[in-house]
Amino acid sequence: MTTVSAPEAAKPSRGFRLDLKTAGPLIALILLVILGYSLNPLFLGEGNVTNILTRSAFIGIIAVGATFVITAGGIDLSVGSMAAFIAGVMIIIMNWAVDAMGASLATVLFGIGCSLILGVGAGFINGFLTTKAKIEAFIVTLGTMGIYRSLVTYFADGGTLSLAGDARDIYRPVYYDSFLRIPYPVWVFIFVAIIGWILMNRTAFGRYCMAIGSNEHVARYSAIKVDRVKTWTYILQGLCVSLATIIYVPRLGSASAATGVLWELEAIAAVIIGGTMLKGGFGRVGGTIIGALILTAIGNILNLTEIISNYLNGAVQGVIIVAAVYLQRGSFRAGRKKAAE
Amino acid sequence: MSLKAIALGLLATSALVGGAVAQDEKITIGVSIPAATHGFMGGLNWHAAEAEKRLEAANPNIDLVIVTADGPEDQASDLEDLVSVQQIDALVVLPFESEPLTEPVRAVKDTGAFITVVDRGLTDPTIQDVYVSGNNTEMGVNSAEYMKTRLKEGDNIVILRGIPTVLDTERFDAFMGAIEGTGINVLDDEFANWNRDDGFEVMQDFLSRFPDIDGVWAQDDDITLGVVEAIKQAGRESEMFVVGGAGMKEIIKGVMDGDALVPVDVLYPPAQIATAMDVTVAHFTSNGPVTGSYILGSPLITQENAEAYYFPDSPF
Numbered sequence: 001m002t003t004v005s006a007p008e009a010a011k012p013s014r015g016f017r018l019d020l021k022t023a024g025p026l027i028a029l030i031l032l033v034i035l036g037y038s039l040n041p042l043f044l045g046e047g048n049v050t051n052i053l054t055r056s057a058f059i060g061i062i063a064v065g066a067t068f069v070i071t072a073g074g075i076d077l078s079v080g081s082m083a084a085f086i087a088g089v090m091i092i093i094m095n096w097a098v099d100a101m102g103a104s105l106a107t108v109l110f111g112i113g114c115s116l117i118l119g120v121g122a123g124f125i126n127g128f129l130t131t132k133a134k135i136e137a138f139i140v141t142l143g144t145m146g147i148y149r150s151l152v153t154y155f156a157d158g159g160t161l162s163l164a165g166d167a168r169d170i171y172r173p174v175y176y177d178s179f180l181r182i183p184y185p186v187w188v189f190i191f192v193a194i195i196g197w198i199l200m201n202r203t204a205f206g207r208y209c210m211a212i213g214s215n216e217h218v219a220r221y222s223a224i225k226v227d228r229v230k231t232w233t234y235i236l237q238g239l240c241v242s243l244a245t246i247i248y249v250p251r252l253g254s255a256s257a258a259t260g261v262l263w264e265l266e267a268i269a270a271v272i273i274g275g276t277m278l279k280g281g282f283g284r285v286g287g288t289i290i291g292a293l294i295l296t297a298i299g300n301i302l303n304l305t306e307i308i309s310n311y312l313n314g315a316v317q318g319v320i321i322v323a324a325v326y327l328q329r330g331s332f333r334a335g336r337k338k339a340a341e
Numbered sequence: 342m343s344l345k346a347i348a349l350g351l352l353a354t355s356a357l358v359g360g361a362v363a364q365d366e367k368i369t370i371g372v373s374i375p376a377a378t379h380g381f382m383g384g385l386n387w388h389a390a391e392a393e394k395r396l397e398a399a400n401p402n403i404d405l406v407i408v409t410a411d412g413p414e415d416q417a418s419d420l421e422d423l424v425s426v427q428q429i430d431a432l433v434v435l436p437f438e439s440e441p442l443t444e445p446v447r448a449v450k451d452t453g454a455f456i457t458v459v460d461r462g463l464t465d466p467t468i469q470d471v472y473v474s475g476n477n478t479e480m481g482v483n484s485a486e487y488m489k490t491r492l493k494e495g496d497n498i499v500i501l502r503g504i505p506t507v508l509d510t511e512r513f514d515a516f517m518g519a520i521e522g523t524g525i526n527v528l529d530d531e532f533a534n535w536n537r538d539d540g541f542e543v544m545q546d547f548l549s550r551f552p553d554i555d556g557v558w559a560q561d562d563d564i565t566l567g568v569v570e571a572i573k574q575a576g577r578e579s580e581m582f583v584v585g586g587a588g589m590k591e592i593i594k595g596v597m598d599g600d601a602l603v604p605v606d607v608l609y610p611p612a613q614i615a616t617a618m619d620v621t622v623a624h625f626t627s628n629g630p631v632t633g634s635y636i637l638g639s640p641l642i643t644q645e646n647a648e649a650y651y652f653p654d655s656p657f
Contacts (some may be wrong), residue, residue: 040550042550045549048546153376153377158386158387158656159384160380160563251541251570252570254566256537257378258537258538300542300546303542303543303546303550304549310530311505
């Protein structure tokens with residue numbers, strides 16, 4: 001309860017509070033960049049920066065969707081499996097289209113269209129089961145997580161689904177080519193981030209999400225269509241997963257049971273590192289973007305250096321994640337709270 | 342359907358099964374393997390299913406029951422079910438992990454079943470009647486021997502490892518032992534988790550970090566596919582070559598077609614499960630002795646011999 005009421009209680013010093021909230025993840029990212037650069041100056045080379053941005057696009061785009069779900073008090077554990085499932089089905093559909101009518105731009109566009117429909121549909125199922133069937137989001141999405149993961153394993157016979165060579169050649173540039181020296185996946189990421197930011201901060205939908213996440217009952221009494229808004233957050237999440245898949249498939253042209261494993265945890269971690277509350281009620285799309293960049297940068301730095309034993313990679317990640325969240329929630333905040341009183 | 346009807350149906354089925362056992366000395370062999378969660382295990386599952394079809398067609402009195410597990414605990418439960426429900430006469434098991442499964446397999450052995458252990462050995466080898474395995478040490482050595490034929494003193498290689506396990510360490514140590522003293526520099530090694538995406542990202546980072554790489558030991562074909570994409574993205578195909586491992590059909594096809602970037606592969610056969618099933622069935626059908634250890638070779642697959650290792654229908 002205290003956390004939920006905290007933003008309201010702190011209204012008088014709002015500007016100051018928001019400043020530090022925003023700055024927390026950013027400070028963590030800057031510290032990480034300095035660390036990366038000092039360990040290996042190549043970290044800030046153009047090629048490496050492009051790599052980090054492109055890689056963070058997958059988790060980042062999914063995490064923007066997750067920001068809405070979590071802000072409205074929900075959770076979606078199915079995103080990683082959903083990505084694998086959509087990628088798999090998309091590849092099957094495109095291979096089928098190549099057999100039926102040959103590989104062309106239309107084949108790829110057809111695959112992309114199907115991916116969007118699948119994403120929205122999968123999101124709707126999660127939302128519908130959560131709101132109408134009144135099953136906890138954790139259980140619904142835990143269930144769909146298992147379903148999508150097994151379906152993709154089943155479609156691939158336990159192996160790997162690979163996109164037919166001709167379609168692959170047409171589709172490949174979507175991941176590998178750039179516009180104004182910025183790769184297409186990064187453009188998609190930027191686009192999703194901007195739309196997400198506007199939706200969260202400048203529309204009634206964003207305010208509804210926060211209201212529902214703070215207190216669902218109060219939101220219901222305030223004439224907010226709670227079920228509809230919550231369902232929309234899952235649809236939005238599905239759409240984001242589908243967009244991430246559209247730029248993921250051309251990278252390796254394949255999907256398997258190993259695709260997207262643990263993406264759900266990375267996406268949720270990016271959201272929380274970015275300053276969104278896991279219990280809902282407060283969402284920050286900008287922070288989520290920084291969270292995704294932090295997660296990707298950690299992996300990249302570990303690959304660029306030899307000083308840390310490979311066996312400890314997970315430990316380093318854990319420490320940095322906890323430290324990043326501490327920067328915005330830890331003793332500074334407690335201190336300021338006392339000062340404000 | 343009423344409960345009564347189901348109960349009647351069950352009774353009828355069990356009566357039929359009972360009759361069959363009485364008529365013909367039916368032999369049930371349980372096969373317990375990890376689920377198809379990645380490429381290699383997918384291939385292993387496929388080969389197990391193929392062997393089941395083939396062996397059951399050839400031996401009408403033999404029934405093979407394949408069960409797949411998601412983890413060591415799950416597999417231990419599977420073993421209990423195989424004993425209590427299927428009443429197996431023999432067990433072919435690829436243990437998820439050696440330590441936790443040693444006692445459950447011993448319990449199966451105590452029921453009088455014939456035990457064949459595949460790939461990952463148990464901590465107590467006296468339990469097994471037959472042991473069939475790929476050879477991680479030879480795999481590492483053969484990869485290194487090939488590297489030595491292509492590289493000279495002062496050349497640089499990078500290594501992408503799998504998941505931190507005994508198996509990975511065996512390969513790695515054997516490889517490092519074999520290139521020792523050749524003057525080939527290992528720039529760095531990182532774990533890529535037997536996964537294409539991780540292979541791609543780790544290789545991207547190696548490429549931005551090291552301007553001069555002459556060879557890549559990816560030691561796994563899934564990792565290799567990711568590595569190849571990263572090298573192509575950087576446009577550095579002509580500078581280096583990649584050595585993978587396992588025997589994935591896409592890679593074998595490339596080797597057959599004379600791919601310069603991935604010129605060879607080193608076998609670590611997912612079909613070893615079929616070998617194990619064959620040997621186990623032979624224990625009941627052949628007049629020759631079968632107990633003992635079968636360590637399969639890890640030969641170098643080159644353009645000349647690739648065709649023999651190509652299974653276009655396998656998912657792996």
